[in-house]
Amino acid sequence: MSQIINDLGFVTDAQAFTFVEPDHLAANADAASVAIDLPSDASADDLAQNLSQLSAVRIDFPSFADGRGFTIAKRLRELGFTGHIRARGHVIADQYAMARRSGFDDVEISDDLAARQPQDQWLARANWQAHDYQSRLKRRA
């Protein structure tokens, strides 16, 4: 099992997406509301033509040290994707603010990691909108 985490802390997976591999899109050209799993070496740009078919993208973090997922999520947002983006795998509480600022909606971690880094350690970063240089330097809200 796994644990979903958002700004409210540890939550149950309300949307209950069914994630499929990206090649599902190629096999089902008319598919809609598809939720896909994306490996950390994927290119967000390869999905540019399919964004309207997607309800959610779940990006893998094989290791917390692999920061590609942050740029993939950011790129999806730049391409105009407004659906759900989830980070799954080895993401640590200290990265929660980075994930939210990069465009992720929530994080999915293993139960083992959730036991080691309980809810309060994640809630400590729920204030990810505070102390953010980026939001000061970019567009006015």
Add this chain to the structure above:
Amino acid sequence: MYSYNDFDEAFVRERVAQFSAQVERRIDGSLTEDEFKPLRLMNGLYLQLHAYMLRVAVPYGTLSAPQMRQLAYIADTWDKGYGHFTTRQNIQYNWPELKDVPAMLSALADVGMHAIQTSGNTIRNVTADQFAGAAADEIEDPRPVAELLRQWSTDHPEFQFLPRKFKIAVTGSSTDRAVTKAHDIGLRMVRNDAGEPGFEVIIGGGLGRTPMVGKIVRDFLPKADLLPYCEAIVSVYNVLGRRDNKYKARIKITVHENGLDVMRDKIEAAFAEKKAQFDGVDQEMLAEIEQHFAAPAFKTADTSGYEAARLANPAFRSWTDTNLAAHRADGYSIVSISIKKHGATPGDATSDQMGVMADLAEKYGHGELRISHEQNVILPHVHQSDLHAVYSALRAADLATANIGLISDIIACPGMDYCALATARSIPVAQEIAERFDELKLEHEVGPLKIKISGCINACGHHHVGHIGILGLDRAGVESYQITLGGSGMEDATIGERAGRGFSADEIVPAIERLVLGYLDLRHDADETFLEAYRRLGAAPFKAVLYPSDAKADAA
């Protein structure tokens, strides 16, 4: 000078609190050692050979007098009474206890400083020309732009777990004192034909085990496009950079393997998207930052006393000949304080010396100090009428060595005396070379000569761009020093060429002596520097003096 606003202040305080909690969470097991490591690194804390080391950012090398005093206080309170100025304009403390680090970070925050992103696979402290805002040859002061980059890169959510470290340098002068061509991104401030300010953007430079001179990816980038363009470069690197081999993970390898044209296309495509996210707020912030860097109120005063003191005091004259640089304001000079006393550790200053330098900056230097990548301290604005008083005070503090740019003004990494990566000692070699040439009284005769020493292949001592570079290696448990010749870190950036087989610890100083004495014989006249002579004559005559027995064998 920049001073923190409420946002900056709250940010560093929050960051100290976060790091304190991370230390506790490491101790209670919430964080594994693997997970804690990049978190401590992005807060400047290394684990060295004997102890932790805290690397404090001196953004673009600029310090106020109170900040320098606080660095002295930190050295006295939580370290052994000294600090080490580094080739990236930072200061390192070599002996902190882990439990004291949060208090040290709080003390830094008290004076608007931090240790954020001085290590780890992040965008590092942005470096700049140490003579910024003072140099006679400057187009524009690069520090406001460097400060903007500091704010943009600090805690950037996409770029805290890059494939590898990422270093940016900015220069506002045609004379490149910031080694921009040996950085992941080098920015040279230029003007286009219409006279508008902008940057020549260089990517993929770096030293280390695969030295490369950076390549120009954009001839002219309008000043206002700097942040979206840098963000485009780093985002392309973040997904394209190799993560399978840390020795091939720097952007120089990404550029080398993908080609500059592919990189440029990807960067320009990303830039087009990024540009839309910036609506000019950053430029308003830059305009505000620029006000912080307004020139001080320069004074006018009679300089005849200075000229008289130069005539009367040969030691003072010698110091003014080597340690001053041309200032843009009439009657002013830029003073370089040598942290390279013969026989001392290059870049090490005691807390007392830091205190003296802070006092001098306050009394005679409009309150400003700089750290150079050559590990010296600069008083950027000193009126010539005050130079003798400054010199006298420096002399009393053992800081008046007249050797800037000369053979004993050596860059050396900490080497095996401190560093866990080192394969050989660097500091003792630097000390012995400096002492030997001081003994020979030849330093001034030899003239401008940059020797740079690294204690391992990672090249923290910049040996590749030394006129004479020395690389210390481990050969079957024995130190072996390789010499490279003809390197330069300036606007004519060149990677030095290997001279030949290595020298043992006992042989290296005599080898350097042969080389330098050989140059004195080879040079056209006293005005031809070592580097100029090397470029004119090529390696052969220098190799002949380095390896005399080979030359004899060839002749036989």
